[in-house]
Amino acid sequence: MRMPDKKGYFGDFGGRFIPETLSFCLRELEESYFKFKKDKRSLRELDFYLKEYAGRPTPLYFAGKLSEYLGIKVYLKREDLLHTGAHKINNTLGQIFLARHMGKKRIIAETGAGQHGVATATVAARFGFKCDVYMGEEDMRRQKTNVFKMEILGANVFPVRSGSKTLKDACNEAIRDWVTNVKDTYYLLGSVVGPHPYPLIVRDFQSVIGKEARSQIIKKENRLPDYLVACVGGGSNAIGLFHPFFDDKKVKNIGVEAGGLGLSSLNCASLIKGKVGILHGAKSFLLQDEFGQIKATHSIAAGLDYPGVGPEHSFYKRIKKACYVAVSDKEALHGFKMLSKLEGIIPALEPSHALYYLKKIAKKNKGSLVILCLSGRGDKDLDIVREKRGKIKDKDKG
Numbered sequence: 046m047r048m049p050d051k052k053g054y055f056g057d058f059g060g061r062f063i064p065e066t067l068s069f070c071l072r073e074l075e076e077s078y079f080k081f082k083k084d085k086r087s088l089r090e091l092d093f094y095l096k097e098y099a100g101r102p103t104p105l106y107f108a109g110k111l112s113e114y115l116g117i118k119v120y121l122k123r124e125d126l127l128h129t130g131a132h133k134i135n136n137t138l139g140q141i142f143l144a145r146h147m148g149k150k151r152i153i154a155e156t157g158a159g160q161h162g163v164a165t166a167t168v169a170a171r172f173g174f175k176c177d178v179y180m181g182e183e184d185m186r187r188q189k190t191n192v193f194k195m196e197i198l199g200a201n202v203f204p205v206r207s208g209s210k211t212l213k214d215a216c217n218e219a220i221r222d223w224v225t226n227v228k229d230t231y232y233l234l235g236s237v238v239g240p241h242p243y244p245l246i247v248r249d250f251q252s253v254i255g256k257e258a259r260s261q262i263i264k265k266e267n268r269l270p271d272y273l274v275a276c277v278g279g280g281s282n283a284i285g286l287f288h289p290f291f292d293d294k295k296v297k298n299i300g301v302e303a304g305g306l307g308l309s310s311l312n313c314a315s316l317i318k319g320k321v322g323i324l325h326g327a328k329s330f331l332l333q334d335e336f337g338q339i340k341a342t343h344s345i346a347a348g349l350d351y352p353g354v355g356p357e358h359s360f361y362k363r364i365k366k367a368c369y370v371a372v373s374d375k376e377a378l379h380g381f382k383m384l385s386k387l388e389g390i391i392p393a394l395e396p397s398h399a400l401y402y403l404k405k406i407a408k409k410n411k412g413s414l415v416i417l418c419l420s421g422r423g424d425k426d427l428d429i430v431r432e433k434r435g436k437i438k439d440k441d442k443g
């Protein structure tokens with residue numbers, strides 16, 4: 046059984062729920078992608094850039110001090126060491142080669158934390174594409190440095206002022222642009238979300254994480270891990286890690302979602318609190334109110350601030366292939382400090398959620414072998430951490 050099926054379904058999830066105007070764009074993309082996958086020359090060249098430009102393979106680092114502290118054996122898949130500071134470059138490099146293969150001249154993208162925008166602007170610069178990025182105004186405020194980086198790289202950043210002024214609103218704008226300009230424009234999507242074939246394309250390009258990790262852990266430990274742990278925004282770093290282990294029945298997958306302000310308000314955890322619905326062209330779990338309207342999310346990590354999750358994760362949840370949990374802002378900050386202090390590695394706030402969850406695994410299953418996807422580094426988040434720490438200190442005083 047190959048997933049997704051011909052119509053882009055992972056079990057009941059995924060598919061293509063789109064206006065007629067988009068169906069040409071997506072059919073063209075799908076056909077081109079299957080041709081691209083047989084284009085040996087392009088694939089060899091992509092491999093070269095993943096290695097020499099992005100910095101693959103990334104180490105699978107045994108975090109000895111963290112392991113000793115927790116009482117479990119933790120390996121970190123070091124996507125934080127990649128060019129532009131996160132796993133996003135795996136996908137943007139892959140898709141820029143696909144765009145070139147399709148003969149497109151212009152790239153558009155949406156971005157939340159700005160990481161995907163930077164990774165897109167980076168490859169657009171390198172391969173000579175015009176690049177326009179849509180970003181929510183609120184996210185632009187939170188991630189000023191990334192906005193500046195995109196501009197330095199030659200991209201235009203358009204502020205989106207509708208709705209909650211975050212990622213989902215930026216997605217809407219990008220789709221509007223694509224429908225109007227599809228002839229010369231490639232829409233470079235940032236995660237395993239959206240209509241078929243995007244969840245498939247992004248998963249394939251991110252699977253390099255799990256492929257490497259699987260052979261690395263076998264070399265180092267001579268066995269498969271007990272757990273794979275990754276944070277889930279749209280779900281691309283997580284599915285990239287999980288997918289190559291799909292047939293390994295004993296490996297347990299854990300996806301860590303953002304719980305926002307606390308466990309009583311699980312307001313970002315689509316897979317825990319969400320209902321099945323349709324967002325941005327695919328059927329999946331998403332956060333909606335009693336009238337089926339999409340709910341605004343809140344998380345300390347802009348990259349996890351998305352009301353939906355990729356359809357393949359909904360499928361994993363349904364067949365119990367993965368378990369999904371939520372970690373709050375405060376707990377994520379704890380994870381952030383723990384890795385910084387113990388290992389001298391400052392993580393992004395997104396994987397800090399996953400890092401915190403290691404404590405829960407350690408409590409129940411001492412001695413287990415864990416691979417955690419360290420999806421990005423923390424430089425982009427330092428202002429947010431400083432601001433939060435200030436608030437917590439003020440509270441202690443008062």
Ligand SMILES: *Cc1c(COP(=O)(O)O)cnc(C)c1O
Pocket residue numbers: 131132133158160161235236237276277278279280281282283348349393395396420421422
């Ligand atoms: C964007 C981002 C995420 C969330 O995206 P996924 O598609 O869920 O992987 C996680 N970590 C970092 C560092 C990011 O930049």
